[in-house]
Amino acid sequence: MKGFNPEYEYIHVKNLLDGDPYCELVVRQKAERREMTDSEVDGKNTVNWVYGKYTRQDLLKMDPVCLRALFRERVHHTIEVDIYPIFLGQKKARSQMGREPEMILDVWRERSFPEDEPDWEWGKTYIALARKLREGEKVDIPEPGPSGFDAGEMETVKKLIWERRSVREWIPGRKIPDEMIDRVLEAGRAAPTGCNLDIVRFIVIRDPEEAKMVWSDIPTPMDRCVLIVLCYDKRVYRTVGHDRLVPHNQMLDCAAAADHMCLMAHALGLGAVWLTRTEKTARAFKEKYGLPEYFEPALHIAVGWPAVGTIKSARMPLKEMIISKEG
Ligand SMILES: Cc1cc2nc3c(=O)[nH]c(=O)nc-3n(C[C@H](O)[C@H](O)[C@H](O)COP(=O)(O)O)c2cc1C
Numbered sequence: 615m616k617g618f619n620p621e622y623e624y625i626h627v628k629n630l631l632d633g634d635p636y637c638e639l640v641v642r643q644k645a646e647r648r649e650m651t652d653s654e655v656d657g658k659n660t661v662n663w664v665y666g667k668y669t670r671q672d673l674l675k676m677d678p679v680c681l682r683a684l685f686r687e688r689v690h691h692t693i694e695v696d697i698y699p700i701f702l703g704q705k706k707a708r709s710q711m712g713r714e715p716e717m718i719l720d721v722w723r724e725r726s727f728p729e730d731e732p733d734w735e736w737g738k739t740y741i742a743l744a745r746k747l748r749e750g751e752k753v754d755i756p757e758p759g760p761s762g763f764d765a766g767e768m769e770t771v772k773k774l775i776w777e778r779r780s781v782r783e784w785i786p787g788r789k790i791p792d793e794m795i796d797r798v799l800e801a802g803r804a805a806p807t808g809c810n811l812d813i814v815r816f817i818v819i820r821d822p823e824e825a826k827m828v829w830s831d832i833p834t835p836m837d838r839c840v841l842i843v844l845c846y847d848k849r850v851y852r853t854v855g856h857d858r859l860v861p862h863n864q865m866l867d868c869a870a871a872a873d874h875m876c877l878m879a880h881a882l883g884l885g886a887v888w889l890t891r892t893e894k895t896a897r898a899f900k901e902k903y904g905l906p907e908y909f910e911p912a913l914h915i916a917v918g919w920p921a922v923g924t925i926k927s928a929r930m931p932l933k934e935m936i937i938s939k940e941g
Pocket residue numbers: 778779780781782887888889890891926927
């Protein structure tokens with residue numbers, strides 16, 4: 615195996631010689647993310663990803679969704695995570711810093727895609743800073759860090775976090791305005807995603823009959839709520855190799871978005887609940903809606919106008935949750 619590909623290793627998970635009842639061996643990829651050296655980061659002609667390189671030709675053919683995600687990921691890993699220690703004088707800028715995202719931006723332009731959306735603007739800000747640092751110019755930290763909330767703001771945050779609750783009974787026939795659903799979706803959009811890859815996608819279902827058909831194994835009254843299905847786009851992780859390195863982040867991204875969305879629903883006076891999915895419902899859903907293979911439903915949330923008061927759930931004491939504080 616190693617002769618075939620030295621990037622792989624052969625590991626004894628269980629070993630008779632160590633007293634295990636049997637031997638178990640796994641073959642797995644060795645590569646962990648590591649910093650590229652300047653000579654490896656040749657952003658003029660190639661863009662590195664975890665398991666290889668993309669040439670300009672590759673980028674010219676790449677699906678725009680993947681190219682755009684690769685741009686955000688490269689800005690994140692080659693500038694954003696590097697630049698703050700440089701600002702603080704703890705590290706020196708690499709001579710090729712920012713070249714890779716610059717090349718992706720260049721290809722994006724060559725392909726005549728629009729570049730005025732917020733993720734491109736964010737990336738361009740970092741590219742401009744990286745270019746200055748590369749050329750030895752002094753640059754200032756552009757934005758202030760968090761300064762903390764005042765007491766009044768803190769009360770609101772506390773209220774939001776501790777009073778949010780799952781609501782499973784909704785008023786039949788009372789429509790949720792589109793603008794409210796948009797605000798809930800916007801809250802999901804604001805959630806963090808691993809390496810800023812932005813893989814979360816939404817499907818909003820208002821038709822109760824459709825919802826009943828697809829989610830028949832969930833005993834929630836679907837004739838009085840809006841369902842928002844949170845999916846992730848698997849193409850993106852395949853492009854950057856994270857499907858092999860950190861596949862679980864795809865579900866975590868959807869979970870982070872769902873939590874933001876439930877908080878926003880609560881602040882709007884709506885009642886929301888997470889609904890998990892089984893493999894069966896995910897398959898049924900993909901089939902019913904003719905979703906391409908690369909959209910994977912992760913979970914869904916149901917939102918409606920609360921029909922009854924609910925007793926807020928309680929948590930176990932914090933001390934029971936802490937495994938260790940001594941580390
Ligand atoms: C990952 C996850 C999956 C959940 N799935 C369901 C579900 O399928 N059906 C349901 O009624 N509630 C579901 N919930 C909601 C939980 O039951 C609820 O958050 C928990 O009981 C705590 O109550 P609270 O949300 O009112 O604080 C889910 C919550 C999470 C975080």
